[in-house]
Amino acid sequence: MNLDFGSYPVRLTCSPEKGRYFLAKSDIKVGEVVLKCLPLATAPFDNHKKRYCYTCNLYNSSSAFSYHCVSCDQAYFCSLECYKNDSNVLAKHELICNISRKIATWRADKHMKSVIRLLVQILLEYLCEEKNDDNEPKNDILRNYFKDFLLLKSHYSDWSTNLKQDWMKHKKFLLSIFKSSNLIQENIEFEEFLHMISRIESNGFGMYYQSKGREILFGRAIYPFASFFNHSCDANCDALQPNYKGENNQVDNANSEGCIAIESVQTDINLNTLIKKKEIFRKVEFIALHNIKEGEELTISYIEDTHSPLQARRQKLMNDYYFLCKCDRCKSEETKINGKRFKGLKKYRGNKEFQ
Ligand SMILES: C[S@@+](CC[C@H](N)C(=O)[O-])C[C@H]1O[C@@H](n2cnc3c(N)ncnc32)[C@H](O)[C@@H]1O
Known part of the structure; x- marks a missing residue:
């Protein structure tokens, strides 16, 4: 597989035991940035949508935003600038406004809804990529595309019969709303659709904010290139999200929702400062936790509790990610x-x- 990771000191390799994973292309010093990428797509959980800006990905833990799409009530904006001026975002949202409204009233559990919302955003990127030639990265931050999402590992074949049946109950509804929004092709098999769900579950990163010293999970994001970091219970890299002040905060990799955690410790926000500052939040960067030699595997931890015994760690990874560590x-x-x-x-x- 020939993927371009720019000037970052990583290269991809693969083993039958652990699939594809990153190796250090050169010696890496402690604290060095190993990889930086923009999200392909993000989606807040339903009860957080009013505090998450649809345009710039800013999260405001203290209060809800007032600008929003009145038609679906699913997209909120931190400022007039994010709501009005970026016509590109609104035009994009138009394409999924209908389906977003239908998902909001869909009778399914929270997990299913959150995964489906992220899938809508991912497929929307695909629709827009097709129409947009402006696909080149603008700086050193790697941009990911829908084709990269399709490369990600799916564990659909490891799903239990019960889990498959749970999704099958919604087959008719899901296929009909995705097809009528032109997000998927008419002839797609439901199994193919479920592989996309599984890719989200096995490769999604959690989005967090900090409240009273605790990290609170408020949504999920997909960064396809970042998903090539395998897990280790003794990881040599960590994932960070630079917060709105441009500072980095350490990641905890806490996770109870089956998504790899990245952390932006974002405290309360002065919106006036932000309105002037147009930036896309929720980029992810990976830094080396100690000096790493060329050829060493680069890993992150998918779990919070790496102090627990072997059996407990493996069980957690098996339950949440379907693999034996x-x-x-x-x-x-x-x-x-x-x-x-x-x-x-x-x-x-x-x-x-x-x-
Ligand atoms: C986020 S992806 C990492 C990239 C993946 N290896 C690939 O080929 O796409 C997570 C998947 O990688 C594999 N994996 C990651 N860490 C592993 C480990 N420590 N031991 C075995 N498999 C691992 C598992 O299949 C897991 O579901």
């Missing part, structure tokens, strides 16, 4: 445990009662 730490702990079992077995056999 084969990171170096897990493999070495597994070898130690197996070594102990082996000794126990020999002792047992030596017991006269069993001879």
Whole structure:
């Protein structure tokens, strides 16, 4: 696979055990930025939509924004500038205004709704990419495209029968609203649609804000290139979101919703300052946690509690991400445990009662 990661010190490799993953292309110093990308798409959870700006991705934890699309009531804007001046955003929103309204009244659980909302945004990017030639990155921040989303790992084949059935119940409704909005083709198989859902679940990053020292998850984002970081229980990189002041805040990678966490510790906001400052928030950057040698694997942690025992960590990753962790730490702990079992077995056999 020939992907261009610009001047970032990463290259992609692959193993049968862990799929594709990043290696350091050169020596990397502690604190160095390893990769930076813009989101392909973001979506706040339903109860946070009024505090999330549809245009610039700003989150205001203290109060709801007043500018919004009156037709669907699903897109909110932090300022007149974000609401009015960017006609491109409004024209884009027009394309999904109808489907957004239908999803708002759809009787499904919160998780399904949040994944479907993000899928709408991802497919909207695809529609607009097709019409837009302006696809070149404008600076050192990598931009991702729909085709990159399609490269992501799907664990649909590992889904339980119950989970597949839960989605099947909504097949008719989902296919009809996506087709009538021209977001998917008439002849798409529902399985293909579910693969896209699975890609979101296995590769989505959480969006957080900080309140009283706690990180609160308020939505999900997709950064296809960032998804090539494999997990390690002893990661050498961390994901950050520069906040609205342009500062970086450490990521916790906390996650109870099956999305890899990135953190922008965004405190309350002075909207007056922001109105003047047009910026797209929720970029992600990955930094090295210590010096890394050329050829080393670059990893992040998908889970918060890396202090828990091997079994608990693996269980969490299996439940949330459908994979058995084969990171170096897990493999070495597994070898130690197996070594102990082996000794126990020999002792047992030596017991006269069993001879
Ligand atoms: C976000 S993607 C990472 C990129 C992925 N390896 C690929 O080829 O697209 C997450 C998936 O990578 C694989 N993966 C990530 N970390 C792993 C690990 N420590 N051990 C085994 N598989 C891992 C799992 O299949 C997981 O669902």
